[in-house]
Amino acid sequence: MSEISLQVDGKQVTVEEGMTILQAARSVGVAIPTLCDHEKLAPYGACRLCTVEADAHGRTNLIAACQHPVEKDLVIRTRTEQLDRIRKVLLEQMLAHAPDSEQIVALAQIYGADPNRFEKDANFCILCGLCVRYCAEIKQKHAVGFFDRGAKREINFIPEIAVRECWDCKECFPLCPTSALQAAYVLTEALMSPPEPVAKGCGGCGG
Amino acid sequence: MSRINSPAELESFRKEILSQRDPDKPCITLCSGSACLATGSGKVFAALEQEIEKQGITAEVSFRTTGCHGFCEQGPIVVIYPQGICYLKVQPEDIAEIISATIKEQKIVERLLYVDPNTGEKSSLEEDIPFYKHQQRLVLGANRKIDPKSLEDYLAVEGYQALAKTLFEMTPEQVVGEVKDAKLRGRGGAGFPSGVKWDFARNAPGDQKYVVVNCDEGDPGAYMDRSVMEGNPFAVLEGLMIGAYAIGANEGYVYVRQEYPLAVSNLAIAIEKAEKYGLLGKDILGSGFDFTVKVHRGAGAFICGEETSLLNSLEGKPGEPNARPPFPATKGLWGKPTNINNVETWANIPLVINKGADFFSAIGTENSKGTKIFSLVGKVNNTGLVEVPMGASLRDIIFKIGGGVPDGKQFKAVQTGGPSGGCLPENLLDTKVDFDELTKAGAMMGSGGMIVMDEDTCLVDIARYFLEFLSDESCGKCTPCREGIRQMLKILTNMTNGLGQEGDIELLQELAETTKGSSMCALGKTAPNPVLSTLKHFRHEYEAHINHQKCPALACKELIAFYIDPDKCKGCGACLRKCPADAITGEKKKIHVVDQGKCTRCKGCFEACPAAFDAVRILSGEPVPVAVPEEV
Ligand SMILES: Cc1cc2nc3c(=O)[nH]c(=O)nc-3n(C[C@H](O)[C@H](O)[C@H](O)COP(=O)(O)O)c2cc1C
Numbered sequence: 001m002s003e004i005s006l007q008v009d010g011k012q013v014t015v016e017e018g019m020t021i022l023q024a025a026r027s028v029g030v031a032i033p034t035l036c037d038h039e040k041l042a043p044y045g046a047c048r049l050c051t052v053e054a055d056a057h058g059r060t061n062l063i064a065a066c067q068h069p070v071e072k073d074l075v076i077r078t079r080t081e082q083l084d085r086i087r088k089v090l091l092e093q094m095l096a097h098a099p100d101s102e103q104i105v106a107l108a109q110i111y112g113a114d115p116n117r118f119e120k121d122a123n124f125c126i127l128c129g130l131c132v133r134y135c136a137e138i139k140q141k142h143a144v145g146f147f148d149r150g151a152k153r154e155i156n157f158i159p160e161i162a163v164r165e166c167w168d169c170k171e172c173f174p175l176c177p178t179s180a181l182q183a184a185y186v187l188t189e190a191l192m193s194p195p196e197p198v199a200k201g202c203g204g205c206g207g
Numbered sequence: 208m209s210r211i212n213s214p215a216e217l218e219s220f221r222k223e224i225l226s227q228r229d230p231d232k233p234c235i236t237l238c239s240g241s242a243c244l245a246t247g248s249g250k251v252f253a254a255l256e257q258e259i260e261k262q263g264i265t266a267e268v269s270f271r272t273t274g275c276h277g278f279c280e281q282g283p284i285v286v287i288y289p290q291g292i293c294y295l296k297v298q299p300e301d302i303a304e305i306i307s308a309t310i311k312e313q314k315i316v317e318r319l320l321y322v323d324p325n326t327g328e329k330s331s332l333e334e335d336i337p338f339y340k341h342q343q344r345l346v347l348g349a350n351r352k353i354d355p356k357s358l359e360d361y362l363a364v365e366g367y368q369a370l371a372k373t374l375f376e377m378t379p380e381q382v383v384g385e386v387k388d389a390k391l392r393g394r395g396g397a398g399f400p401s402g403v404k405w406d407f408a409r410n411a412p413g414d415q416k417y418v419v420v421n422c423d424e425g426d427p428g429a430y431m432d433r434s435v436m437e438g439n440p441f442a443v444l445e446g447l448m449i450g451a452y453a454i455g456a457n458e459g460y461v462y463v464r465q466e467y468p469l470a471v472s473n474l475a476i477a478i479e480k481a482e483k484y485g486l487l488g489k490d491i492l493g494s495g496f497d498f499t500v501k502v503h504r505g506a507g508a509f510i511c512g513e514e515t516s517l518l519n520s521l522e523g524k525p526g527e528p529n530a531r532p533p534f535p536a537t538k539g540l541w542g543k544p545t546n547i548n549n550v551e552t553w554a555n556i557p558l559v560i561n562k563g564a565d566f567f568s569a570i571g572t573e574n575s576k577g578t579k580i581f582s583l584v585g586k587v588n589n590t591g592l593v594e595v596p597m598g599a600s601l602r603d604i605i606f607k608i609g610g611g612v613p614d615g616k617q618f619k620a621v622q623t624g625g626p627s628g629g630c631l632p633e634n635l636l637d638t639k640v641d642f643d644e645l646t647k648a649g650a651m652m653g654s655g656g657m658i659v660m661d662e663d664t665c666l667v668d669i670a671r672y673f674l675e676f677l678s679d680e681s682c683g684k685c686t687p688c689r690e691g692i693r694q695m696l697k698i699l700t701n702m703t704n705g706l707g708q709e710g711d712i713e714l715l716q717e718l719a720e721t722t723k724g725s726s727m728c729a730l731g732k733t734a735p736n737p738v739l740s741t742l743k744h745f746r747h748e749y750e751a752h753i754n755h756q757k758c759p760a761l762a763c764k765e766l767i768a769f770y771i772d773p774d775k776c777k778g779c780g781a782c783l784r785k786c787p788a789d790a791i792t793g794e795k796k797k798i799h800v801v802d803q804g805k806c807t808r809c810k811g812c813f814e815a816c817p818a819a820f821d822a823v824r825i826l827s828g829e830p831v832p833v834a835v836p837e838e839v
């Protein structure tokens with residue numbers, strides 16, 4: 001694999017081809033905020049907090065650092081006034097769903113996001129997909145998935161699989177930046193739990 | 208005729224077809240696109256068949272069904288050749304007269320001709336109708352000449368000549384070069400130069416490559432791709448094969464939305480016939496080039512028209528976009544280099560090859576070449592498909608071709624570019640249709656949707672309408688698109704309900720910046736356009752909604768009131784009888800009064816009040832005066 005040189009916040013970085021801008025930045029200690037990124041999972045690009053500014057081929061674009069592969073001579077800026085504004089709005093949008101999420105609240109402080117900017121939404125999930133992807137990519141069980149699209153998109157456990165797999169796993173719980181996942185699981189469990197086990201032996205038939 | 212094995216055999220077959228066709232023999236054509244089938248073209252067809260037999264002229268007249276002519280509101284359309292006499296809104300009852308008068312006695316059936324609503328003038332020939340006169344139908348033109356199910360018809364209009372030329376006279380590099388020189392840009396939305404894209408796929412390493420036709424066409428109200436696919440599937444296939452040869456692909460896919468059954472069946476027939484003649488499959492025309500094509504029916508989600516979603520959907524995965532890069536040209540279908548183009552782009556390819564890059568690039572503007580098909584709808588007299596050279600002005604399209612705004616209303620705005628396009632006001636009507644000019648003006652070319660709006664349209668409500676569509680159709684994966692649209696839609700809905708607040712405009716702009724700047728795919732990146740373009744050109748309407756709870760177009764139901772002017776009311780009772788909500792009180796000869804609490808704002812009274820009295824007024828942003836039901 002060949003090496004690629006680029007610039008991140010004024011620092012010269014040389015990394016292997018195929019790495020992402022996020023990885024390149026981290027390798028020289030430049031922190032870019034993320035929520036849906038996970039080292040064990042494929043880049044996903046849902047939260048968009050990692051949006052950075054990139055100069056390439058004579059043009060300036062905004063791109064997601066977690067998904068964009070490094071390119072020769074890219075010049076990346078990870079904090080600008082515009083990026084701060086964008087991150088602030090993104091965090092405010094997420095706070096409408098998950099006002100108590102520690103990770104989001106911590107980032108909100110950095111970017112000055114107002115937790116009350118948007119009306120609170122009943123759904124806590126910010127659809128980062130960590131649980132869905134972990135279950136699919138690492139556990140290969142597909143017990144939790146996305147349903148519907150657009151504003152109606154949500155995560156749900158697939159009861160038939162969840163009832164078999166989840167009780168002994170629950171490895172996705174600590175990944176969730178909000179409390180939505182556990183709630184969804186508890187709900188599924190309630191719906192799926194078999195009726196109270198009947199006392200051993202049935203008086204009627206003597207079995 | 209069986210398999211065609213060489214260009215020479217192709218030409219002799221073509222000659223044979225043409226020699227059997229007497230150009231002077233009367234030929235009746237009937238359009239049978241989806242729209243005309245819906246207005247009864249099937250029954251007209253049966254009547255024509257019967258009548259030709261009954262009047263005993265089977266030998267003297269030929270008869271064919273064709274694709275869509277684009278003037279769909281006037282369908283079913285019958286055109287009689289060689290003169291080109293055009294009859295509109297033809298019903299089965301009209302057929303006997305058409306045959307006895309026009310075919311037998313060369314007389315015109317006046318009542319079926321087009322009448323210009325503005326001048327009252329009649330046109331007997333299709334090309335004299337203003338709707339057609341100002342068009343240049345390089346792509347759609349063949350639709351009215353050929354039966355889409357007939358390979359012979361396609362061959363009669365130079366079909367497969369371009370393919371033979373590419374396979375035998377041009378190298379793949381030369382084909383790419385020709386498309387580059389023609390400066391053809393993609394018709395599916397982004398306007399990317401097609402030749403450049405072909406080059407990427409051609410140069411991408413890999414033995415297995417694919418070509419794909421994007422016939423997802425999810426823009427509400429747009430149907431140019433459907434009409435091309437239904438009316439001339441051979442042209443799309445021929446273009447696709449030329450592209451496949453150029454980039455080095457031997458397999459192609461056509462992705463057609465589920466709601467287009469006629470396009471799917473005409474395409475299937477075209478594929479079967481082309482295979483039979485050796486124009487698809489192995490060793491096409493004896494050139495050694497192999498090509499097969501499969502048809503895939505999409506589930507009809509708007510986002511599946513986005514190329515990476517489309518490819519995911521083709522692979523059987525959820526139809527959600529991927530990040531680009533990698534672009535399909537390097538890593539597309541099943542990870543292989545893939546070139547995907549829109550239906551209309553593919554249909555332009557045979558033309559580019561047949562007539563040459565010089566011919567093609569002489570049409571249009573500096574950076575937008577050839578013609579573009581628009582789907583002209585909304586508040587315009589002539590709705591339908593309009594193909595014009597790039598560079599035509601919006602004014603010409605709307606007024607010369609479209610015949611202007613009906614019912615004497617004022618033009619207000621034109622929306623171009625599909626759901627995430629923009630609205631342009633009257634003073635920008637001289638904008639040329641050109642990829643860059645439209646973008647500069649705050650709208651976009653998109654795939655060719657064009658919606659005309661009159662004075663009764665509220666632009667805040669229009670922005671709300673498009674955001675509602677996008678809110679349902681976004682895949683929902685990324686925050687700025689899903690949440691940004693959600694929040695913008697909430698604000699717009701509040702405004703149209705009279706709940707707008709100071710600061711809403713600034714908040715919309717901030718949300719728009721985030722959604723545009725950080726969304727993953729073009730749906731999100733363009734989703735704020737309806738808001739931004741209306742804010743740019745119609746900001747005063749937003750301000751009126753927010754500051755005065757007033758809808759200047761008198762369209763937002765929550766912001767209007769119906770009021771009967773006591774000075775004008777004659778106590779005739781017309782409104783009272785019409786009101787479905789029992790909201791009007793009054794007696795004969797006494798002034799009528801609307802009970803605002805009961806009124807559902809259906810507009811019934813406004814329409815019922817005799818024009819001579821004109822007593823019902825629509826108020827917005829002002830208190831409704833109290834009226835007393837005294838004697839008139
Ligand atoms: C939300 C969205 C919907 C799209 N829908 C279509 C469509 O229905 N048909 C189409 O040809 N292109 C559509 N496109 C554009 C495609 O992504 C792609 O650019 C196009 O098919 C390329 O063909 P072209 O270069 O011939 O235009 C859409 C893009 C987006 C972002």
Ligand code: SF4
Pocket residue numbers: 510528680681682683684685686688689726727728729730731732
């Ligand atoms: S921008 Fe919208 S449609 Fe595109 S990937 Fe993101 S959520 Fe999906």
